[in-house]
Amino acid sequence: MFISEERKRYLSKIKREKLFVSFFRFLIIFIFIIGWEVLARFDIINTFTFSSPSLIIKTFAELLRNGSLFSHIGITSYEVILCFLLATIIGLLFAVLLWFVPIFSKIVDPYLTVLNSLPKVSLGPLIIIWVGASINSIILMSLLISTFITIINIYNGFTSTNKNYIILLKSFGANKWQIFKYVVFPSNMQVIISALKINVSMNLIGVIMGELLVSKKGIGYLIMYGSQVFNINLVITGVVILGIISYLMYFIIDTFEKNFNNK
Amino acid sequence: MKNKLLSIVNLKKIYHTKNDDVLALEDISFDVYENEFISIVGPSGCGKSTILSILARLEDKTSGIISFKDNLSVGYMLQDDCLFEWKSILDNCLVGLEISKKKTDEGIEYVLNLLRTYGLYEFKDMYPSSLSGGMRQRVALIRTLALNPDVLLLDEPMSALDSQSRMAIGEDIYNIIKNEGKTAIMVTHDLNEAISMSDKVIVLSKRPATIKNIYEINLDSKTTPIKNRSDDKFSFYYDNIWRDLDVHI
Numbered sequence: 001m002f003i004s005e006e007r008k009r010y011l012s013k014i015k016r017e018k019l020f021v022s023f024f025r026f027l028i029i030f031i032f033i034i035g036w037e038v039l040a041r042f043d044i045i046n047t048f049t050f051s052s053p054s055l056i057i058k059t060f061a062e063l064l065r066n067g068s069l070f071s072h073i074g075i076t077s078y079e080v081i082l083c084f085l086l087a088t089i090i091g092l093l094f095a096v097l098l099w100f101v102p103i104f105s106k107i108v109d110p111y112l113t114v115l116n117s118l119p120k121v122s123l124g125p126l127i128i129i130w131v132g133a134s135i136n137s138i139i140l141m142s143l144l145i146s147t148f149i150t151i152i153n154i155y156n157g158f159t160s161t162n163k164n165y166i167i168l169l170k171s172f173g174a175n176k177w178q179i180f181k182y183v184v185f186p187s188n189m190q191v192i193i194s195a196l197k198i199n200v201s202m203n204l205i206g207v208i209m210g211e212l213l214v215s216k217k218g219i220g221y222l223i224m225y226g227s228q229v230f231n232i233n234l235v236i237t238g239v240v241i242l243g244i245i246s247y248l249m250y251f252i253i254d255t256f257e258k259n260f261n262n263k
Numbered sequence: 264m265k266n267k268l269l270s271i272v273n274l275k276k277i278y279h280t281k282n283d284d285v286l287a288l289e290d291i292s293f294d295v296y297e298n299e300f301i302s303i304v305g306p307s308g309c310g311k312s313t314i315l316s317i318l319a320r321l322e323d324k325t326s327g328i329i330s331f332k333d334n335l336s337v338g339y340m341l342q343d344d345c346l347f348e349w350k351s352i353l354d355n356c357l358v359g360l361e362i363s364k365k366k367t368d369e370g371i372e373y374v375l376n377l378l379r380t381y382g383l384y385e386f387k388d389m390y391p392s393s394l395s396g397g398m399r400q401r402v403a404l405i406r407t408l409a410l411n412p413d414v415l416l417l418d419e420p421m422s423a424l425d426s427q428s429r430m431a432i433g434e435d436i437y438n439i440i441k442n443e444g445k446t447a448i449m450v451t452h453d454l455n456e457a458i459s460m461s462d463k464v465i466v467l468s469k470r471p472a473t474i475k476n477i478y479e480i481n482l483d484s485k486t487t488p489i490k491n492r493s494d495d496k497f498s499f500y501y502d503n504i505w506r507d508l509d510v511h512i
Binding site: 170171173183 | 343
C-alpha cells in the first residue's frame with residue numbers, strides 16, 4: 001500500500017508523542033524511587049519513619065518467603081470480590097424495584113440521599129458492636145459504602161432513558177416489563193458498567209477501612225499491625241501492594257468495558 | 264363512496280399541571296377516509312402532536328368522541344427513528360410484532376418482503392449505526408408497517424433530517440405509504456411538505472387549538488411530492504395556509 005510523505009510524517013508524530021509520554025511516565029517513578037533511595041542511603045531522611053525502596057523490597061521478599069503475602073492478598077481480594085458481587089446484585093435489584101414502583105422511589109428518596117452522603121466510617125464502632133469483630137463487620141462496612149451509590153447511579157440511568165423509545169414501545173402496546181426488557185435495561189448497559197467501576201474502588205475502600213478497624217488478616221491488617229509496632233517498612237509495603245491490587249481490579253473492569261463496547 | 268375509517272367529533276384535551284389546567288385542544292372534529300393522506304399543520308406548541316397521541320391511545324382524551332371503524336389498527340411513527348442500536352435491522356423491524364405477540368412466520372415473511380421491496384434486505388443483519396439517516400427512517404417506517412396497521416400516524420417523521428434529505432425521504436415515505444395502500448395522518452410544521460404530500464391539510468389555530476380551515480388539495484397534475492411542488496396551484500394553497508397560520512414575527 002502506498003503511504004504518502006505527509007501520512008508518514010503524521011504517523012511518526014503520533015509515535016514520537018507516545019514515546020515521549022511513556023518516557024516521562026517512567027522517568028517520574030524512576031526519579032522518585034532513586035531519589036528516595038539516595039536520600040535514605042545518605043541519611044538525609046530517617047528510614048525508621050520514611051523507609052526506603054530497598055527496605056520495602058526486602059519486606060516484600062520476607063512476606064513472600066514466610067508465605068503470608070498471598071494469604072493477606074487473598075483474604076483482601078476475597079472480601080472485595082464478595083462485596084462487589086453483593087453490592088452489584090443488591091444495587092441492581094433495588095434500582096429495578098425503584099424503577100418499577102415510582103411511588104416507592106419517591107418515598108425512599110430522602111433516605112437514600114442521607115444514607116449515601118453519611119460518612120459510613122462513623123458507623124464503624126456500631127457495626128463492630130452489632131455484628132462482632134469479624135469478617136462480617138468488614139463486609140457490612142464495605143457494602144454500606146458501595147451499595148447506596150450503586151443504587152442511585154443505576155436508578156438515575158434508568159429514569160433518564162430516552163422517552164421517545166418508551167413512547168414507541170407503548171404505541172406497540174408494551175407493558176412495563178417489556179419496556180424494561182427492550183429499552184431501559186439494554187440502553188443503560190454503559191451506565192451499569194460505570195457503576196460497577198465505581199463499585200470496585202468503593203468496595204476496596206470499604207474493605208480496607210473495615211480491616212483497619214477489625215481484622216486478623218488482609219492488607220488493611222498488615223498496614224494497621226505495621227503502624228502499631230512502628231514497622232514503617234511493613235506499612236508502606238502494604239500501601240504499595242494495595243496500589244497494585246486496585247490497579248489490577250480497575251484494569252479488569254476496564255478491559256471488560258472495552259470488550260463490551262467493541263461488541 | 265369513500266370508506267370512512269375514523270371520525271373525530273368535538274375532541275377536547277386538558278392537561279393538568281400543578282399550577283393550573285392547560286386547555287390544549289378545544290374543539291377538533293374531522294373525518295378520515297381510506298387511502299387518504301392527511302396533514303395537520305399549526306403554530307408550534309398548538310397541540311398537533313397531542314391529536315396523534317390520543318389516536319395512538321398513548322394519552323386519554325378529556326371529552327369528545329373518536330369512533331374507529333371495526334378492528335381498525337393504527338401505527339405510530341415518531342420524529343426520532345428510535346432504532347435500537349444493539350439490535351440488527353431485521354430485529355428492529357420485528358420489535359412491534361414481538362411486543363404484541365404476533366411474531367409468526369407469516370409476520371416475519373411480511374417484514375422480509377418489505378425489506379426486499381424497499382431496498383434494505385441486504386442490510387438486514389447490519390446494525391443501525393451503519394445506515395444513513397434516510398435509511399434509518401425507512402427502517403422505522405417498516406417497523407411500523409410490520410403490524411400491518413390500517414392508519415399510520417406520523418409525528419413530524421422527517422424533521423430530524425437536513426432539508427435535502429427531507430425532500431428525498433418525504434418522497435420515499437409517501438411512495439411506501441401509497442404502495443402499501445395505507446391511510447396516513449401526518450403532523451408537520453413544514454407547509455411545503457404538507458401540501459405536496461397530502462390530499463387534505465388541516466390547519467389548526469394556536470393554543471387552545473381549534474380547526475381554522477381544512478383544505479382539499481386539488482393540484483392540476485397530482486404526481487409525486489417533489490413534482491407537486493412546481494404545480495401551478497401549489498402557491499395558492501401555500502399563501503392561504505400561511506395566512507391562516509397568522510404568524511407574527
